[in-house]
Amino acid sequence: MSADNHAVCAVCRWVHIKARAAEIVEGFVEGDLLVDSRHDVQCWLKSVPPIPLGACGDYTSSIVALAAMLRISQPELDALRRYAEQAYPEECCGVLLGHMEADLNQVVLVAPVANIAEEARTRRYQIAPEELIRLQRTAREQGLSIVGFYHSHPEHAAQWSPSDLSEAHWTGCSYVITSVRANNEGVAAQTTRSFRLTGSDPDKQFTEEEIVLDAV
Numbered sequence: 001m002s003a004d005n006h007a008v009c010a011v012c013r014w015v016h017i018k019a020r021a022a023e024i025v026e027g028f029v030e031g032d033l034l035v036d037s038r039h040d041v042q043c044w045l046k047s048v049p050p051i052p053l054g055a056c057g058d059y060t061s062s063i064v065a066l067a068a069m070l071r072i073s074q075p076e077l078d079a080l081r082r083y084a085e086q087a088y089p090e091e092c093c094g095v096l097l098g099h100m101e102a103d104l105n106q107v108v109l110v111a112p113v114a115n116i117a118e119e120a121r122t123r124r125y126q127i128a129p130e131e132l133i134r135l136q137r138t139a140r141e142q143g144l145s146i147v148g149f150y151h152s153h154p155e156h157a158a159q160w161s162p163s164d165l166s167e168a169h170w171t172g173c174s175y176v177i178t179s180v181r182a183n184n185e186g187v188a189a190q191t192t193r194s195f196r197l198t199g200s201d202p203d204k205q206f207t208e209e210e211i212v213l214d215a216v
C-alpha cells in the first residue's frame with residue numbers, strides 16, 4: 001500500500017482507500033475520493049469534501065484493515081532517538097513497554113538495554129535473554145506488556161534489514177528503527193520508522209505502521 005493511495009483516519013484508525021468503483025483492483029487503486037462505510041465521513045481528511053454515505057453513485061466504500069499504529073509520547077520518542085545518538089557508531093537497542101490493543105501499540109515506557117552482540121555492533125544488535133525476562137517481569141508488575149523493540153542504524157536508512165526480520169520473533173510487536181548519522185555538527189538522529197511484525201516463521205513479515213504522538 002503506498003502512502004498516496006490511502007490514508008489513516010485520525011479518529012477511527014481505519015485505513016481508507018481512495019477508490020472509484022470501476023477502478024478497484026484488490027482494494028488498492030488510485031483515485032480522488034475517500035469514502036468510509038463505517039464511520040462518519042466528517043472524520044475525513046480536510047481536503048476531502050464530506051459526502052453522505054451512499055449518496056455518491058460513482059464511488060464505493062472501501063475499508064481493508066485496521067491501520068496498525070504505534071502511539072508514543074514526545075518525551076519517550078525523544079529519549080529513544082537520543083539513545084541512538086549516544087550509542088553511535090554502534091547500534092543502540094531497547095524494549096518498548098506499554099499496552100497492546102487490537103492494532104494499537106501504546107508505548108508507556110522506553111527501556112534501553114545493552115547491545116550484547118559480540119561483534120559488528122555498528123551493524124547488529126542483540127538483547128540478552130535475561131534482560132528480556134527481567135523487563136517482562138517489570139512490565140507485568142506495572143500492568144504493562146512488551147509491545148515492541150527499538151534499535152538504531154548508524155549511517156544507514158531507517159529500513160529493516162534481512163537480519164532484523166529473521167531475528168524478530170514477537171508477532172504483533174512494533175520494531176522501531178532510527179537512522180543516525182554524523183555530520184559537521186555532531187551525531188544526529190534522523191528518521192524514525194516503525195514496522196509491525198505479523199505472521200510467524202516462515203511467513204512472517206514487517207509492515208510499516210504510523211507513529212502517532214500522544215496528545216498532550
Ligand SMILES: [Zn+2]
Nearest residue numbers: 153160161164
Ligand atoms: Zn537493524
